[in-house]
Amino acid sequence: MENLMNNYIEAGSIVLFGIGFMTLLLNNNMIKKIIGLNIMDTAIFLFFIARGFIYGKDAPIVVGEFKGVDGYINPVPTSLMLTGIVVSVSMTAFMLALTIKLHEKYKTIDLREILNMKEG
Amino acid sequence: MSVNSEILSVVSKFIIPFIQVFGIYVIVNGHISPGGGFAGGTIIGASFILYRIVNGSDKAKDKFSYNTLIKAMCFSLIGYGLLKGYSFIGGGLNLHLPSFPIGTPGRIFSGGYLLPLNIFIGCIVAITMYFLYSLFSEGEI
Amino acid sequence: MRKFITVILTSLLIGIILIGVSDLPEFGKSDVPAHNYVSKTYLEDAVKETGALNIITGIILDYRAFDTFVEATVLFTGAIVVLLLLRREGDECE
Numbered sequence: 590m591e592n593l594m595n596n597y598i599e600a601g602s603i604v605l606f607g608i609g610f611m612t613l614l615l616n617n618n619m620i621k622k623i624i625g626l627n628i629m630d631t632a633i634f635l636f637f638i639a640r641g642f643i644y645g646k647d648a649p650i651v652v653g654e655f656k657g658v659d660g661y662i663n664p665v666p667t668s669l670m671l672t673g674i675v676v677s678v679s680m681t682a683f684m685l686a687l688t689i690k691l692h693e694k695y696k697t698i699d700l701r702e703i704l705n706m707k708e709g
Numbered sequence: 710m711s712v713n714s715e716i717l718s719v720v721s722k723f724i725i726p727f728i729q730v731f732g733i734y735v736i737v738n739g740h741i742s743p744g745g746g747f748a749g750g751t752i753i754g755a756s757f758i759l760y761r762i763v764n765g766s767d768k769a770k771d772k773f774s775y776n777t778l779i780k781a782m783c784f785s786l787i788g789y790g791l792l793k794g795y796s797f798i799g800g801g802l803n804l805h806l807p808s809f810p811i812g813t814p815g816r817i818f819s820g821g822y823l824l825p826l827n828i829f830i831g832c833i834v835a836i837t838m839y840f841l842y843s844l845f846s847e848g849e850i
Numbered sequence: 851m852r853k854f855i856t857v858i859l860t861s862l863l864i865g866i867i868l869i870g871v872s873d874l875p876e877f878g879k880s881d882v883p884a885h886n887y888v889s890k891t892y893l894e895d896a897v898k899e900t901g902a903l904n905i906i907t908g909i910i911l912d913y914r915a916f917d918t919f920v921e922a923t924v925l926f927t928g929a930i931v932v933l934l935l936l937r938r939e940g941d942e943c944e
Contacts, residue, residue: 593868596877603871607864614856643885644878649905650743651814655897661905663889668909672921675747679928682841686935689845740902740911786926793915811901820901826911826918833922837929848938 598639605632619688619698623681630677634670641666712763721763728756732831739827740820746827750834757839766847775850778836785832792829796822 593600609628616622641663649661688698695703736749761769799806812819843850875882892909902908910918 590872592872592874592876596871596874598877599871599874600868603864603867606867607860610863611856611860614860615853639877640884642878643880646880649893651897651903651905658890658893661893663885664892664905664909665889668906668914669917671747671910672917675921676924679924682928682932685845686932690935740904740907742904745904745907745910782926782929786922789919789922793919797915814897814901814903820908821912823900823902823907823911826915827907830918830922833925837925840929841932844932844936848936850933 599636602632602636602639605635617700619691619700622700623684623688626684627677627681630673630680634673637666637670717763721759725756725760728759729753732756732835736827736831737817737824740823741815741817746830747834749827750831751838753831754835754838757835758842761839761843766843766849769843770850773839778839778850782833782836785829789826789829792822792825 606629609625609632612625612628613622616625643662646660646662647656649664691703692698695706697703732749732752734749735744735752736746739745739749757773760772795806796808798804799808809821811821814820818824840850875884892913893905896902896905896908900908900912902912
């Protein structure tokens with residue numbers, strides 16, 4: 590249990606993932622569901638980037654002279670998450686465009702009313 | 710939709726070139742200091758959006774027409790693929806084809822293919838940001 | 851009723867994941883299996899072989915340039931998809 594207090598960044602990111610998941614399930618409005626999906630994406634980025642940090646070492650940019658292999662943090666998680674951020678932006682834009690088309694056809698963005706209108 | 714305000718019109722005429730010069734600085738120094746293609750492309754895209762908000766959509770359609778922007782974006786994407794494909798296949802088959810020299814680390818024209826690739830990525834990101842704003846706001850480019 | 855099941859389900863899921871997170875190694879230590887020979891090779895050879903002072907730019911545009919190419923394609927596809935969905939009819943096809 591005290592290991593969670595030492596890794597408080599990873600524990601906080603999992604709790605943020607849970608908050609985003611509950612926002613996705615509990616609301617009926619489409620815009621709030623899209624906000625929940627975006628929160629879940631950001632929590633996963635925080636979890637991955639926090640795994641590359643080492644105490645007492647610098648950021649991986651060579652300023653004066655090269656400090657050797659043991660002077661910089663791990664650069665691999667940061668460069669892999671750069672692609673994920675761009676994919677998340679693209680997904681949000683696509684979902685918002687679909688919401689606009691839904692509103693044009695059914696005149697509402699409440700998911701329960703759209704399902705009732707479809708069956709009736 | 711355009712905003713009718715004197716202060717915004719005068720100030721934006723003065724400040725939009727500074728934003729673009731800063732964006733170009735962040736893109737071109739992508740391999741020396743933090744930044745790179747994605748951050749610099751977003752800054753230039755924000756300057757395009759500011760021009761469209763202040764001056765209305767008629768003047769923006771004269772400067773950034775649809776044909777120009779879509780040709781620039783397609784040329785950038787195909788150019789990135791050709792450049793990196795030439796480099797990978799030439800290196801993988803041990804052919805020693807001619808390429809850009811590496812040079813001394815610390816100058817701008819160094820590092821082989823890093824500078825042209827950064828410029829292509831910045832172009833794609835800026836045009837995508839401008840497209841997304843103008844489609845969500847009015848429905849036409 | 852629906853809200854009750856939702857809260858129970860979410861706390862169960864988060865509880866199971868937190869039990870797994872509590873077994874992770876400590877934050878910020880340097881002799882961890884995640885910092886193995888892969889990152890050390892990237893740090894050692896990046897300045898000599900690519901000529902970039904920003905090691906992350908050297909990684910994403912030289913060693914892993916295919917991932918950046920696919921990401922640029924995803925951005926382009928997203929812009930084209932929004933263009934197809936939200937365009938209004940009229941004399942735009944000129």
